[in-house]
Amino acid sequence: MRPTRPDAVQRLLSGADPELHLGLLAGQDSVGVALVPNRLNRHTFWCGQSGSGKTYALGVLLERILLTTRLPVLVFDPNSDFVRLHEQAAGADPRQAEALHDREVVILRPDDAQSPLRVRFTDLTSRAKAAALHLDPVVDRAEYNALLRLFAGDFQTVDAGQIVPHLRSLGDPDAEALAQRIENLGVIEWTTTWAFGATPATDVIARRPAATVLDLGGYERHEEQLTVALAVLDDLWARRAERRPLLIVVDEAHNLCPPDPETPLGVAVRDRLIQIAAEGRKYGLWLLLSTQRPSKVHAGIVSQCDNLTLMRMNSREDLEQLASVFGFVPRGLLAQAARFRQGEALLAGGFVPMPSVVRMRRRVTAQGGTDVPVPMP
Structure with missing residues (x-):
């Protein structure tokens, strides 16, 4: 050696x-x-x-x-x-x-207006949307199903702020419960998270x-x-x-x-x-x-x-x-x-x-x- x-x-x-x-x-x-x-x-x-x-x-x-x-x-x-x-x-x-x-x-x-770090709620997978809303597909099956039906239908938007008004306009109790959940959690108020039309x-x-x-x-x-x-x-x-x-x-x-x-x-x-x-x-x-x-x-x-x-x-x-x-x-x-x-x-x-x-x-x-x-x- x-x-x-x-x-x-x-x-x-x-x-x-x-x-x-x-x-x-x-x-x-x-x-x-x-x-x-x-x-x-x-x-x-x-x-x-x-x-x-x-x-x-x-x-x-x-x-x-x-x-x-x-x-x-x-x-x-x-x-x-x-x-x-x-x-x-x-x-x-x-x-x-x-x-x-x-x-x-x-x-x-x-908080950067030129290069913001944002994502679209509407682009999230079903599991990601449910996770953000604390939804369990079995325990909260009615609200979870309302969430699935919302984005499986004709509702198309890049503005997360339109989701709650649209849910309330449906006149469906499960959709109303989902709207209340979104409001109670304050998810839509994450204004520095959602793109709201930005890239x-x-x-x-x-x-x-x-x-x-x-x-x-x-x-x-x-x-x-x-x-x-x-x-x-x-x-x-x-x-x-x-x-x-x-x-x-x-x-x-x-x-x-x-x-x-x-x-x-x-x-x-x-x-x-x-x-x-x-x-x-x-x-x-x-x-x-x-x-x-x-x-x-x-x-x-x-x-x-x-x-x-x-x-x-x-x-x-x-x-x-x-x-x-x-x-x-x-x-x-x-x-x-x-x-x-x-x-x-x-x-x-x-x-x-x-x-x-x-x-x-x-x-x-x-x-x-x-x-x-x-x-x-």
């Missing part, structure tokens, strides 16, 4: 194009670790505890994808961490910044910009976040036969796919993500799930991931779970995660040449969310 020479390691890990480097091999500042872009067609799990640099590092990966591939990216962004993905960071490489500037990055926000997010995503960031953090209610996420995921699944590649990035994935969601909307979103994890790969729908707590993400989704990025993680429970799911990663490398410094990550799976501990490179684009500093005298 003898240590490998740095030049041999560099040939193995670095690749020919420095633009593909996610960072430098820990302890070897001369050796870059390259992304293998054609292996992004597998699901990826990205995790690290708070303060590990997880979000910053994920931004590095998104930049490398934008710079070196033509793979469109869709980001579910619950904390508004990636809303500046189209802005240049201070001190960034001008050449790389210019190359990123040429890629179309769309930021959709609930829905699903139409923007269907154009396949280089990157589309959905700023879910701009909503007041978690139900609105779930409704928008469900509308987008359902639309992607409905179009799956088009087989158009898309990397679906779910930041803070424990919010959208926990093991035991508490609401019908949460169950519907989780179930759709489970379906995409299990069957979406052959249609070009590839997931990247990012979270602080692996144990808080549905195990059936994590088990479908073939790529792993692990940053500092002190939880023994989470490390044991990762060891059981990602059996191809040496346990000795996983155990090092408790000692990682900020910005260091273990990369393993097909999207890197071999399991490696990497110190992530600097961002080219601006970081959206940052820690609040401690006030000082």
Whole structure:
């Protein structure tokens, strides 16, 4: 046994194009670790505890994808961490910044008049409409049936505000009960959720910009976040036969796919993500799930991931779970995660040449969310 020479390691890990480097091999500042872009067609799990640099590092990966591939990216962004993905960071490489500037990055926000993050209630699937209205097809069978008949008939509108008046005009007691439910829940009052004639997010995503960031953090209610996420995921699944590649990035994935969601909307979103994890790969729908707590993400989704990025993680429970799911990663490398410094990550799976501990490179684009500093005298 003898240590490998740095030049041999560099040939193995670095690749020919420095633009593909996610960072430098820990302890070897001369050796870059390259992304293998054609292996992004597998699901990826990205995790690290708070303060590990997880979000910053994920931004590095998104930049490398934008710079070196033509793979469109869709980001579910619950904390508004990636809303500046189209802005240049201070001190960034001008050449790389210019190359990123040429890629179309769309930021959709609930309160943005020019690029609103909205969906159409009328475009939702029957299950999604029922979930938003807390309707059970058996327990609430009369109202559920009224909802089905409403959109199976001649009623056609893009204005959610017309639904209650139309239901009341029918003179049907079940339709009246459904109208009361909609009013009581205040669903129509989600004015930053429904398109009301504006371009829905699903139409923007269907154009396949280089990157589309959905700023879910701009909503007041978690139900609105779930409704928008469900509308987008359902639309992607409905179009799956088009087989158009898309990397679906779910930041803070424990919010959208926990093991035991508490609401019908949460169950519907989780179930759709489970379906995409299990069957979406052959249609070009590839997931990247990012979270602080692996144990808080549905195990059936994590088990479908073939790529792993692990940053500092002190939880023994989470490390044991990762060891059981990602059996191809040496346990000795996983155990090092408790000692990682900020910005260091273990990369393993097909999207890197071999399991490696990497110190992530600097961002080219601006970081959206940052820690609040401690006030000082």
